[in-house]
Amino acid sequence: MSEKDGSVSFNIITNLSNLLGTNEPALRLLFTILAGYPLALIYRKFLYGRNAAVQHVFSITFGFLLGFWNYGLDIFHTVFAIALSYSTLFVLGGTSLSVAIIFIYNIVYLLIGTDSYDINWTMPQCILVLRLIGISFDLYDGHRPPETLSTESKKVALNKCPSVLEFFGHTLFPASFMVGPQFPMKRYQDFVNGKFSPGRTPPPSEKAAALRFGLGVFYLSIFQLLGLLVSDPFMYSNEFADLGFFSKILLLGIWGRYTLYKYISCWLLTEGACILFGLTYNGTDEHGAPLWNGVENVKLSIFENTTEFTHYIQSFNTNTNSWIAQYVYKRLKFLGNRNISQLAALLFLAIWHGFHSGYYVCFFFEFIVVYMEREVKSIVKSNAALSNFFARSSVLLVVNLLLRLYTFIFMGWCLLPFALLTFDRYWTAFSSVYHIGTILFVLWPILYSPILKIIFKRGSKTRVE
Structure with missing residues (x-):
């Protein structure tokens, strides 16, 4: 047997990881994810529709045990962050001060613990940070005038501080706290209170x-x-x-x-x-059939048919993207500039991931690529000749194929710094492909955009159908 953080790990995990050619933490994580299914069956059989406190204890117990099995005593980093955040909300309530304390404390604590991209306690901590900050904002919104809130904020606003069992049950929910998906406290409360399926029938x-x-x-x-x-x-x-x-x-x-x-x-x-x-209930479709996409984190039909990078944003890691939009991007409206708000949101994402330069380079490319695509659309739309040309069916087919190829190749480019992390690694990879992404994206606002805007001046001619 091998020791890890004072806990004992069965030889079978080590042997199996060697057999499959993967590392032990990754295999543990996979088994932890799969453990959500038997736990769900147990929950459906014995706990669905039962006393809320019992359901919270179930969530807390198995969430903690799965975390302990993966990270040993390091799981207490998670417990400590949850306890401190709850204490802050319990004492200060839904105030701007409580939001600031929870926001700063959890981000700083995560960054102090992050020194690599290995599978360790900081992985669930990343999910936890957003969840805790989200709860603080929701409680803050619950004490603001409803007319000042966005539609999404109204749906998840909390009128009172959750109980300690609710708080820990939500943050340690065993099927999601390790790698997501992200979902608000209000959804967890509705789930536990049986609002997604009346009675005690799963x-x-x-x-x-x-x-x-x-x-x-x-x-x-x-x-x-x-x-x-x-x-x-x-x-x-x-x-x-x-x-x-x-x-x-x-x-x-x-x-x-x-x-x-x-x-x-x-x-x-x-x-x-x-x-x-049963957590993911999202109403019914036009035929009255229940929808179970309430925590959907990837929209496969959009993802596999991308023709622009905005499609990746719309389809990949959608819960985190929605969280960023709701709790960061939209709350920066006072800046009065969409590009600045977007850049600030992406900077938050980079900081949330850690200190490695690769994160910042990756999210810089996300910003500049979206900026470029937005400008290309504007140039085409404002010029009648270009609009008419690209409206032809034969041209659309070719352009669609080229755009599919473009997103396929350059998503790889944009991901290089995110995955390789350190400058020497991703710069070597960039150099191997002759910096094609730098030439295309970085030079866009400096060189290509001004030239194209001169060539294709905004015309007042109406588009010919």
């Missing part, structure tokens, strides 16, 4: 959960297969640098998908467990 969510689980296994399998072709170290290796240009950009796109599928597979599996719990 909701008919089994088929929806099985579908999401199947998709998670499928994407996990594709991730493993792509891992036979590419890996993170491969992207800054001499072997990659020695390949031909077209081979490199093709592998760059494949590596981008490989990186994204790692996250997608985890999110699909955790979402399936949340669906089985």
Whole structure:
């Protein structure tokens, strides 16, 4: 047996990780995600619709045990952060001071603990930080005049401080606190109070959960297969640098998908467990059938058909993106500039991830790419000749194919600094593909945009259909 943080780990985990060619923390995390399914079945059988306190204790107990199994005594970092945040809200209530304290404390505590991108206690802590900050904002909003709140804020605002059991039950919910998905306290309260399925009968969510689980296994399998072709170290290796240009950009796109599928597979599996719990109810469709996409974190139909980077934002890690929009971006309206608000939101995302320069470079590219695409659309829309040209069906087909290729390749480019983290690694990878992303994106506002705006002046001619 091997020791880890004072706890004893079974040999079977170590042996299995060696057999599968993966590291032990990653395998533990996978088993933890999959544990959400039997826990959901136990919950459905014995606890659904029962006393709320019992449900909270179930969530707290198994969330803590799963965290302890993964990180040993380091799980108490999580417990301490939850306890301090709850104490702040209990004493100060829904005030701007409580928001500031919880915001600053949790961000600083996370950053102090973050020195690598390994699987350790800071992984669930990232999810926890947003959840705790979100609760503080929701309680703050609950004490503001309703007419000053956005539609989304009205839905999740809290009129009173949750009980200590509610607070810990929400933050340690066993199917989500390790890797997400992110969801507000109000959803957890509605779930525990049986608002998603009247009475004590568990909701008919089994088929929806099985579908999401199947998709998670499928994407996990594709991730493993792509891992036979590419890996993170491969992207800054001499072997990659020695390949031909077209081979490199093709592998760059494949590596981008490989990186994204790692996250997608985890999110699909955790979402399936949340669906089985019954947490994800989202009303009914036009036929009256229940919708179970309340915590959906990836919209596969949009993701697999992207023709612009905005589609990635709309379809990938949607809960975090929605959180950023609601609690950061929209609250910066007073700045009076959409670009500044977006840049500030992306800066928060980079800080939330850690100190590595790769995070900041990655989110800088997200900003500049979205800025470029927005300007291209504006140039085309404002020029009648361009609008008419791109409206042709034959042209649309070719452009769509080119845009699919563009998003496929350059998502890989944008992800290089995020995944490789350190300057020497991602700069080597950038150099191997001749800085194609720098040439295309960074030079856009400096060179291409001014030239194109001169060539294609805004015309007053109406578009010819």
